[in-house]
Every structure is written in structure tokens, then in C-alpha cells.
Amino acid sequence: MTATPSVLFVCVHNAGRSQMAAGWLRHLAGDRVEVRSAGSAPADRINPVAVQAMAEAGIDITAEQPKRLDHAAVEVSDVIITMGCGDTCPIFPGKRYEDWKLDDPAGQGIDAVRPIRDAIRTRIEQLLTELDIRSS
Template structure:
């Protein structure tokens, strides 16, 4: 039986993009993928606008906390997805690296975070397809870009 893939999402503060990506991956893949997120300079808390936007998608980040990036987390991951952490992200041979160019939700209200959230969900769904992980039957409310909260 093949081992389940492990994915690490990394951004600077681990308070927005990487938290959303990890939450989507965990929600969509369940226990079929091992999920981690971390930041090169973690913030004290997850961005409140990110928590609100993810809540609209049916995912609760209220108790999520930013974590520091460690070399152990990178070593333990099959895929490392970077999102603006620059040179602070360690690179190790044999790891698959993806760099997702995404707007930073820092300083944005929930209306500004929604399109970022939806783009991250699309990227995560594409990654799961590449990894061969089924998401059938798991919904988050869609990925349409919108400016109003989901019903």
C-alpha cells in the first residue's frame, strides 16, 4: 500500500495564505494527505479577515495558530508549497517544490481576502488532482470569486 503524500505550505507569517491552503487541503483530502503549514517569521495570530473568509467557506480557523518553519517539517514533506517566503524557505534535494504566486491578505478586509481564498482553493484542488487524491463528496461552497459572503 502506498504511503500517503505529505504537503507543507509555507509563507512568511503563517497567518494567511499557508493557513488557508493547509485548511483547504485537510478539509478536501481528510486523512488521505498529511498536511503542515509554517512561516519563516510567524505572526502572533491568524489574520482575522482570513478566519472570517474561511468561515464563509465552511472551514473554521478560529483555533489555528501560526507555527515556525523548521528543517524537520521540510524533511518530512514530499511537496513544499511556498507562497512568498523568499530565501527564508530551505531547499533540500529530493523534495518537490511549488511556488504559488498569490496576493498577500495582510492588511486586507474580508472582501479583499475572498478572491485570494478562492484562488488558493483552486490551487489546492489542482494539487490534489496531481497527487491522485480523491475529493469526491467534499464541498466547500464553490470556488467562484465573489464580493459578497456565501449564503
């Protein structure tokens, strides 16, 4: 692992789960972790309900845009966390991979997305502990 660990979050559309996870990690770790997110089939825009849920927690992800997953992002990341992207994520030796089973917020209302947001925060806090990085 590099001096400043790099984490890549991957989901299919890079519009909900992976964007919320990236937002939480940036918020809780600041510049102590390099954060990336991408999708195997990126959407045109971030899920507005995910944006709303994160805003309720004081985190603004409105400036983010879904990005296509490429090999370079995986290659330069220390930790790759997938969220329902199946077999589309390339595997590189020596990387740490995790698959987080989380409901997809696509098409869900705010009441369904809040628990997803909160579950992601819990996982991010655990990840920070494992990486030996204190939350801000």
C-alpha cells in the same frame, strides 16, 4: 512520495495564505494527505479576516496557530508550497517544490481576501489531481 503524501505550506507570517491553504487541503482531502504549515517569521495570531473568509466557506481555522518553519518540517514533507517566503525555505533534494504567487491578505478587507481564498481552493484542487487524490 510516501503512501500518505505530506504537504507543507510556507508563507512569511503563517497567518493568512498558508493557513487558508492548509484549511482547504484538510477540508478537501481529509486524512488522505498529511498537512503542515509554517512561516519564516510567524505572526502572533492568524489573520482574523482570513479566518472570516474561510468560515464563509464552511471551514474553521480558528484553532490554528502560526508556527515557525524548521528544517524538520521540510525534511518530512513530500511537497513544499511557498507563498512569498523568498529564500528562507530550506531546499532538500528529492522534494517537490512549488511557489504560488498569491496576494498577501495582511491588512486587507474581506472583499480582497475572498478572491485569494478562492484562488487557493483552485490550486488545492489542482494539487489533489496531481497527487491522484479525490476531493471529499
